[in-house]
Amino acid sequence: MRVISLxxxxxxxxxxxxxxxxxxxxxxxxxxDYPAAERELRRSQDPQAITFLALTLAATxxxxxxxxxxxxxxxxxxxxxxxxxxxxxxxxxxxAARFDEATPILSQLxxxxxxxxxxxxxxxxxxMRAWNDALYQLYKASPSSYRVNQISGEILxxxxxxxxxxxxxxxxxxxxxxxxxxxFRLGRALLMSSHEPATLETALHEFEAELAHNPRDAVAHYQxxxxxxxxxxxxxxxxxLERALQLDENFPEALVALGKQRLTDKRNEDAVRLLSRAAExxxxxxxxxxxxxxxxxxxxxxxxxxxxxxxxxxxxxPPDGGFTDFLKKLGEKPPAK
Amino acid sequence: xxxxxxxxxxxxxxxxxxVPEFEDIAERAGLVHTFPNGGTxxxxxxxxxxxxxxxxxxxxxxxxxxxxxxSGEGAPxxxxxxxxxNRFRDxxxxxxxTRTGWAQGVCAxxxxxxxYIDLFVTYWGRNALYHNEAGKRFRDVTEQAGLLQExxxxxxxxxxxxxxxxxxxxLFVANYLKFSFEETPKPGxxxxxWYMQMPVNCGPRGLPFDRNILYHAxxxxxxxxxxxxxGIAAPNQSYCLSVLTGDFDNDGWPDIYVACDQTPSLxxxxxxxxxxxxxxxxxxxxxxxxxxxxxxxxASAGDYAHTGWLSIxxxxxSDERETLYRNNGRAEFEDITLAAGMGRNTRFVGWxxxxxDFDNDGWxxxxxxxxxxxxxxxxxxxxxRFKDRRILYRNIQGKFNDISEQAGSGILARHSSRGLAxxxxxxxxxxxxxxxxxxDRPSLLKQASRPPDHWVVLDLKGTRSNRxxxxxxxxxxxxGLKQIDEIRxxxxxxxxxxxxxHFGLGSATRTDSIEILWPSGTRQTLSNVEGGRVVGITxxxxxx
Numbered sequence: 001m002r003v004i005s006l007x008x009x010x011x012x013x014x015x016x017x018x019x020x021x022x023x024x025x026x027x028x029x030x031x032x033d034y035p036a037a038e039r040e041l042r043r044s045q046d047p048q049a050i051t052f053l054a055l056t057l058a059a060t061x062x063x064x065x066x067x068x069x070x071x072x073x074x075x076x077x078x079x080x081x082x083x084x085x086x087x088x089x090x091x092x093x094x095x096a097a098r099f100d101e102a103t104p105i106l107s108q109l110x111x112x113x114x115x116x117x118x119x120x121x122x123x124x125x126x127x128m129r130a131w132n133d134a135l136y137q138l139y140k141a142s143p144s145s146y147r148v149n150q151i152s153g154e155i156l157x158x159x160x161x162x163x164x165x166x167x168x169x170x171x172x173x174x175x176x177x178x179x180x181x182x183x184f185r186l187g188r189a190l191l192m193s194s195h196e197p198a199t200l201e202t203a204l205h206e207f208e209a210e211l212a213h214n215p216r217d218a219v220a221h222y223q224x225x226x227x228x229x230x231x232x233x234x235x236x237x238x239x240x241l242e243r244a245l246q247l248d249e250n251f252p253e254a255l256v257a258l259g260k261q262r263l264t265d266k267r268n269e270d271a272v273r274l275l276s277r278a279a280e281x282x283x284x285x286x287x288x289x290x291x292x293x294x295x296x297x298x299x300x301x302x303x304x305x306x307x308x309x310x311x312x313x314x315x316x317x318p319p320d321g322g323f324t325d326f327l328k329k330l331g332e333k334p335p336a337k
Numbered sequence: 338x339x340x341x342x343x344x345x346x347x348x349x350x351x352x353x354x355x356v357p358e359f360e361d362i363a364e365r366a367g368l369v370h371t372f373p374n375g376g377t378x379x380x381x382x383x384x385x386x387x388x389x390x391x392x393x394x395x396x397x398x399x400x401x402x403x404x405x406x407x408s409g410e411g412a413p414x415x416x417x418x419x420x421x422x423n424r425f426r427d428x429x430x431x432x433x434x435t436r437t438g439w440a441q442g443v444c445a446x447x448x449x450x451x452x453y454i455d456l457f458v459t460y461w462g463r464n465a466l467y468h469n470e471a472g473k474r475f476r477d478v479t480e481q482a483g484l485l486q487e488x489x490x491x492x493x494x495x496x497x498x499x500x501x502x503x504x505x506x507x508l509f510v511a512n513y514l515k516f517s518f519e520e521t522p523k524p525g526x527x528x529x530x531w532y533m534q535m536p537v538n539c540g541p542r543g544l545p546f547d548r549n550i551l552y553h554a555x556x557x558x559x560x561x562x563x564x565x566x567x568g569i570a571a572p573n574q575s576y577c578l579s580v581l582t583g584d585f586d587n588d589g590w591p592d593i594y595v596a597c598d599q600t601p602s603l604x605x606x607x608x609x610x611x612x613x614x615x616x617x618x619x620x621x622x623x624x625x626x627x628x629x630x631x632x633x634x635x636a637s638a639g640d641y642a643h644t645g646w647l648s649i650x651x652x653x654x655s656d657e658r659e660t661l662y663r664n665n666g667r668a669e670f671e672d673i674t675l676a677a678g679m680g681r682n683t684r685f686v687g688w689x690x691x692x693x694d695f696d697n698d699g700w701x702x703x704x705x706x707x708x709x710x711x712x713x714x715x716x717x718x719x720x721x722r723f724k725d726r727r728i729l730y731r732n733i734q735g736k737f738n739d740i741s742e743q744a745g746s747g748i749l750a751r752h753s754s755r756g757l758a759x760x761x762x763x764x765x766x767x768x769x770x771x772x773x774x775x776x777d778r779p780s781l782l783k784q785a786s787r788p789p790d791h792w793v794v795l796d797l798k799g800t801r802s803n804r805x806x807x808x809x810x811x812x813x814x815x816x817g818l819k820q821i822d823e824i825r826x827x828x829x830x831x832x833x834x835x836x837x838x839h840f841g842l843g844s845a846t847r848t849d850s851i852e853i854l855w856p857s858g859t860r861q862t863l864s865n866v867e868g869g870r871v872v873g874i875t876x877x878x879x880x881x
Contacts, residue, residue: 160534195655195684195720229675260626264676290628294621297669309619312628 022046025053034060051081055088063092074105083113090122099130146175146182153185162193183210184220191227200227218247222254234261252282260291268299279308286315354731355696355788356740359747359770363781367425368417370778374409374755377723377776378712381524383540384439384461384516385409386710387493387578390689390831391773393760394445394454395419396432397472400871402760402835404771406779407440407458414440414458416475423763423783433474438462442831443756444580446497448506449558450804454836459492459510483552483559484508490547491516494580496827498591499803500567501611502856505554506803506826509569511577511595512547514540533719537711541576541598548573549595549603551613568605568613569593575600580827581636583647584810586668589854591808594622596633596651606668622649622662626672631657632686635757635830639692639701640821642735645812647821652687652705652830655721659687659705661737678737682728684720686710689757689830693768697790697841699818700732706772706830708753724751727772727782747782754780760835764871766792768839773832791842793868797824800876801857805836808856815868816843842868 025040034056041053054069066088073085086109093102106126109119139148153168169186172179187206190199204227210220221244228237241258244251259274275292282288293308363369375385389407396403401419408414416434417425429435439461445454453469466482467475479485486492491513497506521544525536529543551569552560564570575597585592590607594617597603601624604617617623625631632654638647646664653659658680662670674680685707692701705728712723729744730737741748747770756773762783763769770782793813797806806824813820822838842848846868853861855876866872 195682197681230680232675232678234676264671264673286628288628290624291626293619294671297619297621298665305619312618316628316630 020044020046022049022052025049025056029056029059048081051076051085055084058088058092061095063095067092079112083109083116083119087118087122090126094122094126094129097129097133099126099133102126144175146172146179149175150179150182150185153189157185157189157192162189165189166193178213180214181210183207183213184217184223187220187223197230200230203227216247218244218251218254221247222251222257225254225257229257234264237261250277250281252278252285252288255281256285256288256291259288259295263291263295263298266298268295271295272299272301279311284315286312289315354733355698355790356743357695357729357788358745358785359729359782360745360785361747361750361780362423362783363779366423366781367420367427368404368406368779368781370406370415370427371412371776372406372408372415372773372779373411374775376712377753379524380538380710380712382516382518382521383514383538383544384491384518386538387513388439388441388755388775388831389414389773390441390443390756390829390833391758391771391779392443392445392456392833393758393762393771393835394456394833395836396454396456396469396475398453399472400764402762404779404781405434405443405456405833406771406773407443407756407831408437409775410437410439413437419762421763431474433476434467436465436477441492442494442511442580442827443833444495444497444827445805445833445836446506446807446826447804448497448508448554450505450799452804454805457495457497457508459495459831461491461516462489464492464495464510478558481559483561489517492550493578494595494827494831496580496582496593496825497803497805497807498582498593498826499808499856500551500591500593500607500613501553502590502802502808502858503554504799504801504803504857505556506805506807507554508552508560509580509582509593509827510550510552511580512549513578513598514576515545515547516540532711533714533717535711535713535716537713541600544576546573546576549577563611567611568608568615572603572615575603577603578634579636579830581638581649582808582825582827583638583823584808585638585647585649585664587646589858591856592668594636594638594649596636597630598632598634599630601630602633602636602651604668616668620668621670621672622668625658625660626674631660633660634686634688635690635705637690637692637703637829638823638825639703641692641701641703641732643700643818643820645819645821647823650690650692650703652690655684655686655709658683659690677735678739679730682739684722685725685728687728688755689772689832691757691759691770691829691834693759694732694792694839694841695729695768695784696731696788697766697792697843698788699790699816699820699841699843700734701820702732703730703737704728704757704759704770705730706752706754706757708755708775712753722751724753726751727754745782745785747780750780752777752780755830756832757829758832758834759829761794761837761839764794766794766839766869768835771832790844791846791868793840793842793848793866794871795838795840795851796871796873797838797853798873798875799855799857800878801859802855802876806855806876807836810854811838811840812850812852812854813840814849814851815840815847816845818843837871 021040021043028037037056041049051073054066057066070085070089090102090105149168149172153165156165166189183206187203190203207220207223221240225237225240244254255278259271262271272295278288289312296305374388388409392405393402404417415429418428442459456467458465466479468478493513494511522539530539548570553563577595577597579596581594593605595603605613635652637650648664649662651660661674663673686709690705707725709723727748731740752774758771772780799806848866851863
């Protein structure tokens with residue numbers, strides 16, 4: 001980050017003599033020689049030196065002394081100076097655990113420098129530190145809370161330790177039997193923890209338990225339908241999917257799953273209707289487009305089928321499935337509508 | 338009358354099903370050599386993961402199936418002669434099959450119609466066409482047949498197929514990807530070199546694609562690469578492994594299905610003019626039911642539900658379901674894995690697979706062999722293992738029931754298996770399974786007892802068609818069931834099944850009828866053929 005911005009700034013100062021303390025100070029800063037940078041920049045009378053001295057101070061853990069000059073630099077009209085100063089201000093706030101103050105600075109930087117790797121990196125650090133800090137407070141303040149077990153389960157899931165995650169969710173349920181989403185997460189973790197068919201039944205009970213707390217949970221109905229399909233209980237699975245769609249008519253995964261059942265039942269026009277809606281809601285869903293293609297094919301609408309095939313091939317071009325699958329495995333529910 | 342039918346139906350339904358007990362007789366049969374394929378604790382390169390196949394073939398026309406087992410680097414591939422009484426003798430040196438290297442696939446066919454079955458072995462590196470010299474020895478004729486390749490290729494599955502029905506066997510060779518020890522990244526080098534948070538060998542994702550090859554057989558015993566003009570070369574964005582030929586649209590011309598790893602599988606439909614059109618996606622045989630590419634490894638074709646159309650089974654990776662594509666007619670497929678009773682064995686990485694009728698009830702069952710590509714997975718101590726058992730599905734009137742746990746020690750034994758071939762080594766009407774296990778001796782699974790139902794084996798010889806009768810379609814009717822099958826080279830995972838066709842006849846001791854559509858277009862009908870034996874059938878010299 002420093003190198004690119006400094007190149008710009010150095011280029012703008014190229015007319016100066018090499019012995020100019022501003023140039024010498026910027027070069028020393030660029031190579032990480034902060035004592036030399038501070039020495040040179042303090043000698044300079046140039047207004048730019050004030051910002052670079054502040055950057056140097058911030059880099060050597062003297063944020064309090066640096067902050068007034070960095071704040072001025074962040075408000076500068078010169079975008080490279082604004083960017084560097086803004087990043088330093090954000091870093092200082094993060095180091096001092098002032099996450100609420102870092103957040104608006106980084107929001108401004110992201111708006112002004114979209115896609116900038118340094119800005120995104122510092123943003124990621126902010127959230128990571130904020131996450132760690134909140135987690136620490138949670139563990140310290142309420143170590144026996146069910147929330148500690150819940151969050152532990154979620155962390156273990158991201159590490160692929162599904163059996164351990166399931167164990168944490170069970171502890172959370174023991175402490176708070178009425179807690180929403182706990183049975184759902186447990187069901188998901190169980191499904192991920194084992195390839196044994198018997199696990200399906202155990203997971204199904206957990207989704208049913210979730211529905212006992214929240215009968216309008218369309219996603220739980222959908223998960224049960226998936227299990228029933230795996231158990232070849234097609235009629236019951238279809239009923240669950242229909243229920244899920246009664247609760248949320250714009251639930252793309254349920255539309256696709258029911259569309260697939262209609263396809264199997266040779267109810268091609270029903271399948272087309274359901275899958276078309278799913279493809280509208282999720283234009284990038286390969287599952288929706290693939291099954292819509294088959295529905296058109298089976299209905300004898302070959303031109304429509306070929307059009308869907310083209311769309312599917314366009315979607316499938318980039319081989320970036322791995323990370324998407326990883327996210328799916330986290331078992332996140334779609335955002336509430 | 339109605340009462341009598343009901344009573345009969347009750348007794349039929351209540352009759353206990355025959356339970357097979359498969360034993361591994363390889364060691365006492367003389368299959369004692371180890372066939373290496375790279376590391377057994379850790380594999381550094383993808384080339385160590387994909388090999389190798391196995392074959393049943395009768396190279397000396399003595400009526401008994403012999404065995405070929407392909408080997409990875411470090412030991413030669415071997416040929417074993419069937420001595421009778423379930424004993425085999427290593428004849429590799431005497432028969433001049435001594436080559437070492439990274440052998441992958443094997444397929445058989447009498448490409449010069451001299452009455453002796455020839456052998457083609459694919460390699461990472463130079464392939465080998467072995468001409469059978471009247472059953473006395475094999476001669477490597479790769480170069481003179483024009484089958485040398487211009488560079489090192491990662492050849493995998495292969496099949497002899499008379500795609501233009503001119504009476505000569507052409508040759509299809511699948512290619513996996515472009516690989517070299519020098520240029521392929523090391524484990525952990527990029528995101529495609531990790532599995533379960535462990536650095537593992539890289540690929541196939543991240544490694545360059547290659548393309549498949551079709552060789553046309555010339556009248557003089559040489560082959561010409563027609564990949565481009567036939568349309569075979571065109572789709573080159575898939576990592577291809579197994580080759581499965583068959584007339585999937587019942588138009589009388591052979592089509593070619595290719596199982597591909599982490600990329601869409603391919604279905605080349607024969608256009609009857611020397612070209613193919615790849616249509617797997619629209620036909621519903623490229624992806625799974627969610628429109629996602631699976632890690633296709635092996636493939637088998639069978640009319641498991643007596644619909645008159647060949648369906649396709651494909652084995653896949655762990656955390657994926659195996660895939661059963663039902664052919665709904667005219668080569669329009671539907672993924673019905675779950676509805677057919679499969680799809681619950683998701684911990685296995687599947688390879689060789691075969692529809693076969695182990696109990697002779699007239700319904701084709703299915704065997705599947707397994708083994709992970711990453712030996713490192715054992716360190717994680719999950720239920721996913723480098724060496725795992727086999728799977729046996731019983732076909733009950735078109736639905737499959739996993740009976741592996743009851744099917745004997747041969748099914749339950751754990752190996753890292755790849756190739757699987759099916760054949761009847763002792764002509765007793767029960768089928769044996771030959772399995773190539775990585776870094777281990779092969780398995781030869783034989784049933785401890787014979788099923789009660791009846792059978793017939795058809796041994797077809799072409800005259801106007803290719804001598805091996807590869808591509809011949811048989812429709813056999815017995816005990817009220819109409820079964821179809823075809824003689825095919827290659828298939829399963831890089832392997833070769835018995836070129837003779839085995840049919841279970843259920844309670845019938847004779848067939849009602851046998852209709853044969855020969856590749857030449859000749860139709861032949863036989864009726865009232867007695868079962869319980871191998872029946873030789875020669876293509877009529879004339880007739881339509």
